[in-house]
Structure formats: C-alpha cells, structure tokens
Amino acid sequence: MGSASNDQQNLSACFPARLLDGYQQFRSGRLVEEQMRYQELSEIGQSPEIMVIGCCDSRVSPEVIFDAKPGELFVVRNVANLVPPYTPDGAQRAVSAALEFAVQALRVKHIVVLGHAQCGGIRAFAEEGKPLSPGDFIGRWMEMIAPAAAMLGARGNEPMGTYLARLEQASMVKTLENLMTFPCVRILVERGKLQLHAAYFGVATGGLSVLHNESGAFRPVAQAEHANVLAEPRF
Numbered sequence: 321m322g323s324a325s326n327d328q329q330n331l332s333a334c335f336p337a338r339l340l341d342g343y344q345q346f347r348s349g350r351l352v353e354e355q356m357r358y359q360e361l362s363e364i365g366q367s368p369e370i371m372v373i374g375c376c377d378s379r380v381s382p383e384v385i386f387d388a389k390p391g392e393l394f395v396v397r398n399v400a401n402l403v404p405p406y407t408p409d410g411a412q413r414a415v416s417a418a419l420e421f422a423v424q425a426l427r428v429k430h431i432v433v434l435g436h437a438q439c440g441g442i443r444a445f446a447e448e449g450k451p452l453s454p455g456d457f458i459g460r461w462m463e464m465i466a467p468a469a470a471m472l473g474a475r476g477n478e479p480m481g482t483y484l485a486r487l488e489q490a491s492m493v494k495t496l497e498n499l500m501t502f503p504c505v506r507i508l509v510e511r512g513k514l515q516l517h518a519a520y521f522g523v524a525t526g527g528l529s530v531l532h533n534e535s536g537a538f539r540p541v542a543q544a545e546h547a548n549v550l551a552e553p554r555f
C-alpha cells in the first residue's frame with residue numbers, strides 16, 4: 321500500500337536529484353515571477369517571433385544565451401545545428417517538421433542558426449573517428465558537413481583548432497543555404513517577411529559573433545551594437 325509520501329519517496333529515489341532540486345528552485349523563483357506569463361501563454365498559445373536552430377551541446381542553451389522568457393524562442397536542437405536540404409520523400413524528418421511548424425503555423429519572423437566553438441559533431445566529422453554504434457547515426461548525420469568541408473578545401477598544415485572553427489562557421493553558412501531550399505522559407509524570405517541569420521557562440525569566452533551579410537564574415541557582437549547586427553538578414 322503506497323501512501324502519497326511513499327510515492328513521493330519512490331519518485332525521488334529514481335528521478336535525478338539535480339532535476340528535482342532545479343524544479344524546486346524554478347517553482348519558488350522564476351515561476352513565481354512569471355506565473356502571469358505562463359497563465360497567459362496557456363490561454364492564448366505561443367507566438368514566438370524567433371526560431372533558433374541550435375546544437376544539442378549542453379553548454380549552448382539558446383534560452384540561457386539569449387536570456388529568453390517562456391514563449392519567446394521556438395527552439396530545435398540537433399547535433400551540430402544542421403538543417404538537411406528540402407527532401408519531400410515521406411521520411412520522418414524532425415528538423416523539417418519543426419521548421420514547417422515555425423514558419424507556416426507560428427509565422428516566425430527570424431530564424432537564427434546558432435553554432436558554437438568546440439562542437440563535438442563537427443570534430444567527429446573532421447577527425448573521421450570510428451563509428452560509435454553499428455547504426456552510426458552520428459556519422460550519417462554528420463555527412464551533411466561534407467559540402468562545407470569541400471568548400472574549405474584540405475586542412476593541410478592548418479592547426480586543427482582554427483580549421484575546426486572555420487568548418488563550424490562554414491557549416492552554418494551551408495545550413496542557411498539549405499534553409500533556402502524549403503519553398504515555404506524561400507517565399508517568405510523573398511517577400512521580406514522572414515529573415516535568416518547565423519550566430520556563433522564562443523564557449524570559453526561567452527562571446528557571440530554574427531554573420532555579416534556583405535563581408536560573409538562572422539563579426540563579434542559588441543554590447544551596444546547587437547541590435548543593428550542582428551537586424552541585418554543573411555538573405
């Protein structure tokens with residue numbers, strides 16, 4: 321016969337303590353502050369204006385980096401923040417489904433591809449490591465990096481660190497191109513109703529760089545000018 325408190329103890333015994341502690345903090349802190357916002361969002365639904373396509377990496381949480389409130393960012397995360405090109409072949413595609421929902425149902429105004437330094441997915445591709453499993457899901461997923469790597473050419477004598485940073489950024493440019501292969505994205509971009517951006521987070525420094533349209537280079541965002549830089553669309 322399990323009492324309510326026994327049930328609670330059983331739950332506490334197997335559910336990660338870190339999450340239970342964090343939830344208690346959330347309940348007594350942020351939830352109290354944002355109770356009205358949650359209530360309102362539950363009634364009117366979400367209407368985020370920004371979609372972020374980020375990496376699964378635990379150090380690069382878009383909500384943390386951009387100090388986002390509930391309902392502000394529509395986030396999809398995958399290994400190395402990639403978007404496959406448009407392929408309407410009937411296969412289940414998580415990124416394409418999220419993208420379609422963000423663009424056609426939520427009508428987001430911006431899509432930000434958020435890459436980062438020391439990306440394990442990019443490194444796995446560059447180092448051509450042994451498959452982690454017989455299915456080798458990562459290896460096949462990371463094949464999407466190949467066009468960006470081809471764009472850079474052979475690494476030659478370049479130090480691995482700088483090469484990986486260039487590959488991380490080249491891959492994001494390719495991801496923006498892949499986004500434009502989706503008819504629903506292209507149409508809205510061409511009508512000026514949707515803007516695509518790329519941003520690169522330096523894990524060690526916390527610095528953020530944004531892809532500059534004219535120069536094609538990533539430029540660090542200074543405190544006062546970020547609004548202008550982010551306002552500039554890639555396409």
Ligand SMILES: [Zn+2]
Pocket residue numbers: 375376377399400401436438439440441442
């Ligand atoms: Zn990553």
